[in-house]
Amino acid sequence: MRVGLFIPCYVDQFYPGAAIATLQLLEKLGVNVFYPKNQTCCGQPMANSGFEHLTGGCNELFLKNFSEFDYVVAPSGSCVLHIREHLHDDKDPEAAKTLSHKVYELTSFLTDVLKVTSLPAKFPHKVGFHQSCHGQRGLHLSQMSELVAPDFSKPGSLLNMVEGIEIISLNRVDECCGFGGTFCVAEEAVSVKMGKDRVTDHLEHGAEYITGVDMSCLMHMEGILHRQGSKVKVLHIAQILNGEQE
Amino acid sequence: MSIETKDHAELAETFNRDENRVDWHDETLWWIRQKRDKSVHQLPEWEELRETASQIKHNVLSNLSSYLQTFEANAIANGVKVHWAADAKEHNDIIVGLLQAKGIKQMVKSKSMLTEECHLNDFLEKNGIDVIDSDLGERIVQLAKEPPSHIVLPCIHKKKEEIGELFHQHLGTPAGNADPQFLTETARQHLRETFLVRKAALTGVNFAVAETGEFVVCTNEGNADMGAHLSDIHIASMGIEKIIPERKHLGVFLRLLTRSATGQPITTYSSHFSQPRKGQEMHIVIVDNGRSVQLGREDFRNSLKCIRCGACMNTCPVYRRSGGHSYHNAISGPIGSILAPNLDMEKYADLPFASTLCGSCSNVCPVKIDIHQQLYKWRQVIVKNGYATTGKKASMQLMSFTLSNPTAYHTGGKVGRWVLKHAPFAVNNKFNPWYKQRDMPEPPQASFGEWYEKNRKSK
Amino acid sequence: MSSRDKILAAVAANQPQLTALPDISFLKGDGTGALEKFVNTLTAIGGKVIEISSLDDIVAHIKATTTLSHRVISTLSGLSEATEIINDSVVLPHTFQDVELTIINAHLGVAENGAVWIKDDLLNHRVLPFICQNLAIVLQKKEIVPTMHEAYEKIGLEKYGFGTFIAGPSKTADIEQSLVLGAHGSRTMTVFLV
Numbered sequence: 001m002r003v004g005l006f007i008p009c010y011v012d013q014f015y016p017g018a019a020i021a022t023l024q025l026l027e028k029l030g031v032n033v034f035y036p037k038n039q040t041c042c043g044q045p046m047a048n049s050g051f052e053h054l055t056g057g058c059n060e061l062f063l064k065n066f067s068e069f070d071y072v073v074a075p076s077g078s079c080v081l082h083i084r085e086h087l088h089d090d091k092d093p094e095a096a097k098t099l100s101h102k103v104y105e106l107t108s109f110l111t112d113v114l115k116v117t118s119l120p121a122k123f124p125h126k127v128g129f130h131q132s133c134h135g136q137r138g139l140h141l142s143q144m145s146e147l148v149a150p151d152f153s154k155p156g157s158l159l160n161m162v163e164g165i166e167i168i169s170l171n172r173v174d175e176c177c178g179f180g181g182t183f184c185v186a187e188e189a190v191s192v193k194m195g196k197d198r199v200t201d202h203l204e205h206g207a208e209y210i211t212g213v214d215m216s217c218l219m220h221m222e223g224i225l226h227r228q229g230s231k232v233k234v235l236h237i238a239q240i241l242n243g244e245q246e
Numbered sequence: 247m248s249i250e251t252k253d254h255a256e257l258a259e260t261f262n263r264d265e266n267r268v269d270w271h272d273e274t275l276w277w278i279r280q281k282r283d284k285s286v287h288q289l290p291e292w293e294e295l296r297e298t299a300s301q302i303k304h305n306v307l308s309n310l311s312s313y314l315q316t317f318e319a320n321a322i323a324n325g326v327k328v329h330w331a332a333d334a335k336e337h338n339d340i341i342v343g344l345l346q347a348k349g350i351k352q353m354v355k356s357k358s359m360l361t362e363e364c365h366l367n368d369f370l371e372k373n374g375i376d377v378i379d380s381d382l383g384e385r386i387v388q389l390a391k392e393p394p395s396h397i398v399l400p401c402i403h404k405k406k407e408e409i410g411e412l413f414h415q416h417l418g419t420p421a422g423n424a425d426p427q428f429l430t431e432t433a434r435q436h437l438r439e440t441f442l443v444r445k446a447a448l449t450g451v452n453f454a455v456a457e458t459g460e461f462v463v464c465t466n467e468g469n470a471d472m473g474a475h476l477s478d479i480h481i482a483s484m485g486i487e488k489i490i491p492e493r494k495h496l497g498v499f500l501r502l503l504t505r506s507a508t509g510q511p512i513t514t515y516s517s518h519f520s521q522p523r524k525g526q527e528m529h530i531v532i533v534d535n536g537r538s539v540q541l542g543r544e545d546f547r548n549s550l551k552c553i554r555c556g557a558c559m560n561t562c563p564v565y566r567r568s569g570g571h572s573y574h575n576a577i578s579g580p581i582g583s584i585l586a587p588n589l590d591m592e593k594y595a596d597l598p599f600a601s602t603l604c605g606s607c608s609n610v611c612p613v614k615i616d617i618h619q620q621l622y623k624w625r626q627v628i629v630k631n632g633y634a635t636t637g638k639k640a641s642m643q644l645m646s647f648t649l650s651n652p653t654a655y656h657t658g659g660k661v662g663r664w665v666l667k668h669a670p671f672a673v674n675n676k677f678n679p680w681y682k683q684r685d686m687p688e689p690p691q692a693s694f695g696e697w698y699e700k701n702r703k704s705k
Numbered sequence: 706m707s708s709r710d711k712i713l714a715a716v717a718a719n720q721p722q723l724t725a726l727p728d729i730s731f732l733k734g735d736g737t738g739a740l741e742k743f744v745n746t747l748t749a750i751g752g753k754v755i756e757i758s759s760l761d762d763i764v765a766h767i768k769a770t771t772t773l774s775h776r777v778i779s780t781l782s783g784l785s786e787a788t789e790i791i792n793d794s795v796v797l798p799h800t801f802q803d804v805e806l807t808i809i810n811a812h813l814g815v816a817e818n819g820a821v822w823i824k825d826d827l828l829n830h831r832v833l834p835f836i837c838q839n840l841a842i843v844l845q846k847k848e849i850v851p852t853m854h855e856a857y858e859k860i861g862l863e864k865y866g867f868g869t870f871i872a873g874p875s876k877t878a879d880i881e882q883s884l885v886l887g888a889h890g891s892r893t894m895t896v897f898l899v
């Protein structure tokens with residue numbers, strides 16, 4: 001199995017630790033991982049701002065970089081959702097469709113493709129799990145509180161394999177953090193308020209760490225935690241599953 | 247009465263200056279969302295019910311012209327007069343015409359979002375007709391000279407002390423009395439007199455049944471019935487999309503509507519009007535006002551399935567923290583944001599962007615409208631039609647260029663983290679909206695790409 | 706071209722390809738425990754339920770809850786001794802504005818939401834269940850169905866001028882979501898189960 005590693009642009013630039021953890025975790029699980037050097041971005045920042053017509057270059061690049069692999073894995077629900085829903089190629093629509101179905105968010109790749117049942121990781125801390133909306137409601141990584149349907153959580157099942165971890169409960173199990181791409185600056189007031197409320201829910205329940213499948217949500221909450229002078233840290237789920245001790 | 251000069255972000259910013267109030271607003275609406283959850287979890291068949299309703303509504307949209315004619319024929323056979331209004335103006339003209347023909351100068355009106363959409367009250371006022379809104383929440387915002395901020399809970403943005411003060415000014419209640427029980431009782435007494443003397447009553451329509459020509463009006467207060475059964479003339483205003491095919495389909499929709507709206511199993515009153523009572527006139531005004539255009543927009547026609555339950559507002563994390571008035575449209579919240587651009591794309595260009603696309607709205611929608619997908623699609627349409635700001639266009643083009651060119655991206659990264667300069671969360675100047683209340687991420691020593699070059703080059 | 710024709714033409718031109726109506730016959734309630742469910746639901750939404758064995762029990766209830774000065778009306782001929790029977794539809798509906806208690810029959814009850822179904826053949830005046838201060842309904846236990854689907858199955862395609870589902874007393878929560886019973890309709894709703 002040849003797996004292409006897709007690292008979203010802002011993770012590449014700001015959170016290389018999340019990317020390294022993803023790579024190491026996959027390697028630890030025996031996966032043959034390749035990182036195409038000329039990758040940049042899925043195109044979502046433009047598309048969600050109404051400029052999907054400017055994402056042709058990103059699509060072309062993505063196809064060029066990743067078409068050869070059996071699977072493509074990214075440590076982001078949001079970017080993967082964008083690729084799944086919007087990757088297209090006017091010249092070869094089938095190729096784009098085939099590729100988009102091979103793209104996986106990290107935790108669902110672990111549960112659905114690798115069918116991981118145990119992880120050699122230890123993290124003896126109180127951790128709040130943030131349900132990033134695009135992963136949850138878009139990719140159905142876990143059940144949504146609005147629906148009358150059986151409960152499940154792919155990232156949750158993986159976190160439960162980590163020794164010593166205590167997942168705290170939250171008042172609002174899957175409320176959006178308010179990042180929302182360009183929403184975070186275009187609607188600064190509401191975005192920040194949503195972030196503050198999300199952070200408060202975690203803090204009130206004693207979280208030492210907040211984790212999730214999307215670094216963008218975590219970056220937003222980290223910015224708020226920092227400003228508040230909080231010692232609570234954010235960590236991408238890959239870093240916990242990779243057994244990194246803080 | 248409408249707020250038109252500022253966009254959603256500005257209005258939301260103003261709303262957020264009083265954080266305690268935002269918390270109160272958010273908690274109140276979240277409580278309703280929780281009541282909805284509790285209620286729907288008692289029906290194991292809930293998701294099937296939603297799917298069925300969505301399919302029924304799809305059939306309605308696909309056969310609407312025929313259903314409308316069947317409905318009209320059956321309503322006429324029932325002794326009801328049917329009118330057609332192409333737009334808001336024609337709707338308002340019809341209403342005024344009906345009242346003037348009878349020399350009526352006073353009307354009582356139960357909740358109808360369509361009449362809000364048509365700004366009927368303003369028009370009646372200009373024509374010397376006094377109208378009193380009989381739904382308590384609507385009456386409160388009417389006294390406050392404000393539009394409703396929520397389609398089901400019109401004055402959810404108002405604190406009881408403010409309502410007490412309004413009642414003190416307008417209805418003569420003692421100053422400082424803000425007890426909901428007392429205020430409701432005052433409104434009851436006050437409106438009883440209104441019901442008894444007003445010769446005309448206008449109601450909305452929740453469902454209009456093609457098969458029988460009847461229409462159903464749902465209220466908790468009983469105000470629609472009090473108005474209709476005591477009036478000489480009952481006018482019901484409905485959008486063309488209110489049609490459902492058969493009477494038995496009411497079973498599906500009445501099970502969904504109130505559970506979604508407030509968590510109640512059904513409204514207190516679900517009244518089926520088929521024929522006027524003896525000596526009474528009954529009129530139905532069927533209104534298009536842009537709906538047939540929306541029907542032709544393939545990506546957006548599903549918005550016409552909406553049964554106006556308000557669940558998408560209660561669940562929307564943005565609505566809860568920005569208030570209904572920030573949407574500067576008769577219908578606020580997520581559903582308003584996908585309906586409004588159809589009416590005026592330029593004026594409402596901001597609304598589809600007033601969302602994080604979290605998708606909760608689509609999940610609570612009882613007729614499964616893909617609301618958040620439509621918000622995304624409206625963004626594309628709005629930009630293509632030239633309603634994006636110039637600054638946004640330029641930065642998006644630069645972003646597109648850089649992200650399409652690995653060399654530019656990597657050079658940018660090396661010169662000082664390209665993203666740090668251009669990503670929306672890190673625009674490095676003092677006007678940076680990210681930095682106002684959030685710290686920026688600390689730039690690492692090396693990007694992942696650079697780390698990989700060093701540590702995995704052998705691969 | 707009239708607005709009617711313009712609207713219909715625009716709708717016909719813009720409506721999507723015809724899709725079939727879904728079959729809804731699979732949507733059925735469970736009949737077991739319907740009576741208990743009805744009682745619990747109606748009680749939860751602010752209604753009262755009293756099981757009676759004969760109309761005499763209603764007379765006793767009237768005596769216990771009203772005074773001689775109260776206007777008590779009914780459309781049940783069996784209650785002619787204790788109430789003013791309304792069988793004429795000529796008087797103005799406004800004349801019922803001083804009614805303290807209205808007692809009427811209902812056709813059926815719905816267990817899932819505590820609603821009762823009443824058509825105008827049981828009302829004489831449509832305004833009766835709304836304008837009174839207190840409403841009492843007489844309902845046969847055997848007429849309780851599990852869900853709205855069974856209710857509409859029973860109603861069928863029968864013609865009526867007006868019909869209504871009533872579930873509990875009139876209410877509002879428009880002021881800060883504080884629930885207040887007695888908005889514009891009746892302040893209480895009592896169902897006598899026979």
